[in-house]
Amino acid sequence: xxxxxxxxxxxxxxxxxxxxxxxxxxxxxxxxxxxxxxxxxxxxxxxxxxxxxxxxxxxxxxxxxxxxxxxxxxxxxxxxxxxxxxxxxxxxxxxxxxxxxxxxxxxxxxxxxxxxxxxxxxxxxxxxxxxxxxxxxxxxxxxxxxxxxxxxxxxxxxxxxxxxxxxxxxxxxxxxxxxxxxxxxxxxxxxxxxxxxxxxxxxxxxxxxxxxxxxxxxxxxxxxxxxxxxxxxxxxxxxxxxxxxxxxxxxxxxxxxxxxxxxxxxxxxxxxxxxxxxxxxxxxxxxxxxxxxxxxxxxxxxxxxxxxxxxxxxxxxxxxxxxxxxxxxxxxxxxxxxxxxxxxxxxxxxxxxxxxxxxxxxxxxxxxxxxxxxxxxxxxxxxxxxxxxxxxxxxxxxxxxxxxxxxxxxxxxxxxxxxxxxxx
RNA sequence: GUGGGUGUAGCUCAGCUCGGUUAGAGCGCCAGGUUGUGGCCCUGGAGGUCGUGGGUUCAAGUCCCAUCACUCACCCCA
Numbered sequence: 001x002x003x004x005x006x007x008x009x010x011x012x013x014x015x016x017x018x019x020x021x022x023x024x025x026x027x028x029x030x031x032x033x034x035x036x037x038x039x040x041x042x043x044x045x046x047x048x049x050x051x052x053x054x055x056x057x058x059x060x061x062x063x064x065x066x067x068x069x070x071x072x073x074x075x076x077x078x079x080x081x082x083x084x085x086x087x088x089x090x091x092x093x094x095x096x097x098x099x100x101x102x103x104x105x106x107x108x109x110x111x112x113x114x115x116x117x118x119x120x121x122x123x124x125x126x127x128x129x130x131x132x133x134x135x136x137x138x139x140x141x142x143x144x145x146x147x148x149x150x151x152x153x154x155x156x157x158x159x160x161x162x163x164x165x166x167x168x169x170x171x172x173x174x175x176x177x178x179x180x181x182x183x184x185x186x187x188x189x190x191x192x193x194x195x196x197x198x199x200x201x202x203x204x205x206x207x208x209x210x211x212x213x214x215x216x217x218x219x220x221x222x223x224x225x226x227x228x229x230x231x232x233x234x235x236x237x238x239x240x241x242x243x244x245x246x247x248x249x250x251x252x253x254x255x256x257x258x259x260x261x262x263x264x265x266x267x268x269x270x271x272x273x274x275x276x277x278x279x280x281x282x283x284x285x286x287x288x289x290x291x292x293x294x295x296x297x298x299x300x301x302x303x304x305x306x307x308x309x310x311x312x313x314x315x316x317x318x319x320x321x322x323x324x325x326x327x328x329x330x331x332x333x334x335x336x337x338x339x340x341x342x343x344x345x346x347x348x349x350x351x352x353x354x355x356x357x358x359x360x361x362x363x364x365x366x367x368x369x370x371x372x373x374x375x376x377x378x379x380x381x382x383x384x385x386x387x388x389x390x391x392x393x394x395x396x397x398x399x400x401x402x403x404x405x406x407x408x409x410x411x412x413x414x415x416x417x418x419x420x421x422x423x424x
Numbered sequence: 425g426u427g428g429g430u431g432u433a434g435c436u437c438a439g440c441u442c443g444g445u446u447a448g449a450g451c452g453c454c455a456g457g458u459u460g461u462g463g464c465c466c467u468g469g470a471g472g473u474c475g476u477g478g479g480u481u482c483a484a485g486u487c488c489c490a491u492c493a494c495u496c497a498c499c500c501c502a
Contacts, residue, residue, distance in 0.1 A: 004492090004493070059499075059500050060500080063499095081501095081502085110502080112500095112501075115497095115498090115499090116495085117496060118496065118497090119501095119502075120500095120501070124502060125502090126502060259501095275496075279501075279502065280502075282502080306502030308502075334460055334461090367461095369456095369461065369462080370462095372463095373461095373462050373463085376463060377462085377463095383461085385460095385461070387460085401463090404462085404463085406461080
């Protein structure tokens, strides 16, 4: 075996691809109901776009991007997430001139140079939605409700919704300062990583896994106690609306999202059946992002879910329906050397396909027994047997593979039966 | 980037601790048992540079080193 799929990538083989298709189609159906329309953006963008939107100090930018220079000397990066490209397209095409708010969805592969593990690949797929043009807290709730509907529609019943507010740039700045002061006072008892964090990204101090750090930071100031009045008001309304829709959530003061562009609402959906990477998806509000990327100040809110993780969690919870039911027609030929008979088989095959019926035949010159075995394996509903013992003119032998019985019918009757039972 | 576990047939794995004749099983695949008919059963067949490269040894799937990949976890995230 010479070539292998590159590290952190994988093939989706038949049998698994169908599961993905199921998840994708549910997502798209729900987008349609909610009024989101699709946008497709390039898989690579200028590197600077991602650096600008996500933030220089984020891990994604510092060590996880696939960056390269093309033959024209352009600095490019494979997209590590979907929002930046959507925002770029929003600005570039003046979408703010369309009827507001603008509701978009996207689906596609993302790339991060990470060490692979359960629920984490270097190429992974995200589906996401974005709403531009309104600060209404009801929109934050719509995005959350959408996510919940989506997960419930797939059959999940035990996901937990974590939510927090990270404030606007102003109240966050005040808060971060207080947090730094708090951390500096006990820097000696924090782990090495946290010492770094207190300088670079104090918000991250909150979700360190070290027990010692957790203990030290237990009484750290909470951002929700330091929100400015408008952020406080926004968060209260979001929670009120969630309550009104009877959406159960847990306000997690430690919840911090990894990308700098989030403001105010941040949320994640967790699954307990997954491993360490237990987030099926998440999102939040990003009121400064469009402006940061060079557009007119436009509020936005969105979320993204990871397809691999969803499929993995669904497998663990046995949410996919079992094997597909028997369907379609296999045309078996008794005497493979009988050219007129094979001709008849091909004509029938193409006639039935023309009627939109799943239909196939043997091309390996195999014995009737082998053809029957094949038809069984491939779960065909009916087998039409041409030739065979004492064939009579103008009739077809039709075998029902589920019931195991076989009848010989006039050709026209046989076709009528097949069309009725296998047609759409 | 750091640490643990694992790489033997298409798939799931045994064999490795205690090196020693032609490397095994189940499933799958192909064929036969049934002078043309699937599922169950029986028989036979095909299929392996034992991840790769070095080393130790008379002898390496088995011991040692390196490397690559998979896997789980950390960091971080979907």
